[in-house]
Amino acid sequence: MKDRVGVLGQFVALIEKLAALEKRYGFFDLLKSVLLLGVIVLLGYAVLDPGGISERIERFQQREHQDRLARRIKAEPEIRLQLDRLRLTLGAERASLMELHNGSKNLSDVPFLYADMRYESADTLLVSWQYQNVSLSHYPMASMLFERGYWYGSMSELETVDRRLAGNMKMNGIGYVAFMLLESADTPLGLLSVSYKCDSLTLTDKRRLGNSIRRTGAALCGLLTK
Numbered sequence: 001m002k003d004r005v006g007v008l009g010q011f012v013a014l015i016e017k018l019a020a021l022e023k024r025y026g027f028f029d030l031l032k033s034v035l036l037l038g039v040i041v042l043l044g045y046a047v048l049d050p051g052g053i054s055e056r057i058e059r060f061q062q063r064e065h066q067d068r069l070a071r072r073i074k075a076e077p078e079i080r081l082q083l084d085r086l087r088l089t090l091g092a093e094r095a096s097l098m099e100l101h102n103g104s105k106n107l108s109d110v111p112f113l114y115a116d117m118r119y120e121s122a123d124t125l126l127v128s129w130q131y132q133n134v135s136l137s138h139y140p141m142a143s144m145l146f147e148r149g150y151w152y153g154s155m156s157e158l159e160t161v162d163r164r165l166a167g168n169m170k171m172n173g174i175g176y177v178a179f180m181l182l183e184s185a186d187t188p189l190g191l192l193s194v195s196y197k198c199d200s201l202t203l204t205d206k207r208r209l210g211n212s213i214r215r216t217g218a219a220l221c222g223l224l225t226k
């Protein structure tokens with residue numbers, strides 16, 4: 001009890017001193033002095049113990065990375081389930097998700113965009129191994145998706161936009177494809193695609209495709225940003 005009274009007395013004395021300083025120098029001058037003193041203390045601590053600060057920053061970054069990794073591991077089964085549902089609902093050949101990442105930079109310090117097909121649901125053989133560390137600068141379709149947000153059509157239509165991509169997809173037996181850009185707060189996250197063996201869809205199937213891919217895209221954005 002005596003200890004508590006003593007601490008309370010010290011706190012009251014500190015308040016009285018601050019009040020006296022405020023009356024003498026003014027509130028804003030006192031506030032600036034306190035802030036300046038805080039900065040000086042922090043700088044002194046950084047000079048005297050630079051390793052301690054860097055270690056704390058490193059530990060914080062490690063914990064943040066581990067938390068993100070744990071959240072992604074937890075979300076992965078749901079991501080795969082979303083792709084399976086999308087493919088089966090539409091009767092498609094394949095549904096896949098390519099995640100975007102930054103590769104090396106050019107001389108102007110501008111990062112190049114790359115993509116990895118991390119998740120895939122397919123009725124036949126998986127092809128995700130063919131689409132790892134893909135440089136998007138090689139594919140005009142990527143620029144169109146960043147501008148429009150979506151694209152769908154047959155391989156003959158795709159050839160007018162991106163001959164290289166159309167050729168790759170033809171080799172995998174694809175006749176029709178739809179792409180959708182996944183974003184969060186205007187930040188690109190990935191590319192969702194649905195592909196078919198057939199080379200055309202009915203108007204009803206196109207509407208169903210549009211509704212389903214938008215719904216799945218919204219769900220995947222939430223899972224990717226958890």
